[in-house]
Amino acid sequence: MAPTSVGYPKVFVVDAEGKPLLPCHPARARKLLKSGKAEVLRGSPFAIKLKQAVENPVGSLRAKVDDGSKWVGIALVNEFTGEVVFRGVLVQRGDVVRLLTLRREYRRNRRYRVVRHRECRNQNRKQVVPFPSIRQKKEAIYRVLADLAKIAPISGVDVELVSVGVKNPALPGRDTREKVLNRDGACVLCGSTEKLQRHHLVPRAKGGTDTPENQVLLCAECHRKLHSGEVVSSRKGKTFAWRAHAVLGKAYLLALLSCFGEVRACEGWQTEKWREGLGLAKSHANDALSLFPPERLLKIFGPEHLIYPLRRRRWEDNPTKTCEERNGFRHWDVVRAVRAGKVVFGCVRSLKARAMTLRTAGDGNFEVSYSKAKLLHRPRGLAYVPVW
Template identity: 85%
Template sequence: MAPAFAGHSKVFVVDAEGKPLLPCHPARARKLLKVGKVEVLRGSPFTIRLKYPVENPVGSLRAKVDDGSKWVGIALVNEHTGEVVFRGTLIQRGDVVRLLTLRREYRRNRRYRLVRHRECRNHNRKQLAPFPSIRQKKEAVCRVLTDLAKIAPISGVDVELVAAGVKNPALPGEGAREKVLNRDGACVLCGSEEKLQRHHLVPRSKGGSDTPMNQVVLCEKCHRKIHAGEVSLDREGWTFAWVAHAVLGKAYLLALLSRFGKVRMCEGWRTKEWREGLGLAKSHANDAACLFPPGGPLKIFGPEYLIYPLRRRKWEGNPTKTCEERSGFQHWDIVRAERAGRRVFGCVRSLKARAMTLRTAGDGNFEVSYSKAKLLHRPRGLAYVPVW
């Protein structure tokens, strides 16, 4: 059954002692604010705090994580009522490898400069597993769940793990060879059925995968012509480049997620079946919401969020961030702006003399004037940008 979409979002609630409670309807939050029983705790996602403690809170939510290399889908679902109270996409940082390489070059430059010699310390350094560039991506997922656990009662986590092996049940056969032969049946160039061979669209020496998505069936003659450069295929292959970052940190991610309760795991093809069965469009947030769906229909509340992990250390001397504040706005502020009759939500990217630029869902450098923007929330560690 197709899920229902509500036009409003749920309001997160915590009591006076900081214990998270189940989200409430915005109308109920407005009544409590009007009579003075609650106060606003944060603006994005919108959260209120009761002025009295709750002895025995009831109900819990389950976190859903669609792990990936660049984008990670995260959702909070009430499995008893089928309500999706939060869904968003975590935008992973892509500059960590460059910064680590730059730091290593600086360190080697200091060692071999014409100054006092210092011995190499590589032998007494302990290598972290997984590598720091992968650790920070998995820790960013845990960082988001830790922040959401402050305003939502999370009792467990469902996670989709990326698999690099041949585990697609849609194609008949046990191994990759049988799956490719059963799918094509003959040479894809000439149609011959004699002396069939497998051909990798992206060579394994260049990062190509050994899955059926990266292989086609060719006869012996056509296979020889392909490698000689006489003919070519108009098909794109599949590489391990994005899979490697997600696969290498599996055990580390599961160890981090175990802090939030029992962890259930599934694979991508199961998620695809659940999402298509519910009739949802392909997105990382929808994939996360479809993990282990409840028996009844889903009801999705509110917008989808773009989550940006802010750097804890400021970049000194950044030429694009020489201005810390202008017209009451700072970097990474969540604002609502209008331009040419279009209303957008985004976070501040840069502050210029006459206008500022925003990170939005459709444009990473959306320019608006200061008079057309309104400050909604000033994040501290994570920026939640709603996408209506």
């Protein structure tokens, strides 16, 4: 039976000492605010702070993480009641490799300049594992969970680890060789059953995976002709490039998540099985909340969120950011805008003379007028954009 969705979101609660409590109903939060027993703590995700301490708080939430290279699904689930109090998709930064390369070129330019020359010192530096481009993606996941742990009692983490091995039991066989042999049975080009060999559609030297999806069965003669260019195969392989950042930092990610409590790990085929059992559509947020589903029926509260990790280091006098504020709006402000009768939520991308552009769920450059936009939240390190 599919989970039920509720339109209103849960309100996060923190006591006077800063201890996170279980989220409450919006009506209860409204009564606490009107009676003066609580005050607004933050705007997104919305949280209130009680004016009295709570001794021995009851209940906890479990964080769910669907790791990925570009998008990471994150959810907070109460396994006792089956309530999904928060779900979102972390949009990973894709400019780190370019910035690292640019910094390296600047350093080399200074080092080999004629006016001031010094010898190379990069041999003295210790190699950091994982690489900075991979490490920042794993640390972004930690930043989101650490931020949510300030307002939610997280007692453990469930994470789906990206794997390039052969773990899917859908194909019969103990290893990759047997799975490919049982799937094809004969040469895919001529149908021969003699001198069968495995062929990688995308070579491993070019980032191809060693999974059955990237391999086909060929006879020795067709294998030779394919490599010599006499015949061409129409089947496409599976590359490893898009999984590289998600796979290489698994141990580092598990070490970061261990500070939130017990960590349970699973693989993609298990997540797919659980998600199909719940009757949910394929999405990163749904994959996250499907990890290790509780026995109770899931009840999803509120909208999905897009989470943008902001750069911690500001570049002063940036020539590309000449306008810091216009009409009360700044970069990365979360706003609610109306255009052509359609209500959209997004964060500010650019501030122009007559209009501004937003990052939304459907458009990364959505233009709206200043008079049709309303400021909802000004983020500090993470921007949470609701997707209604």
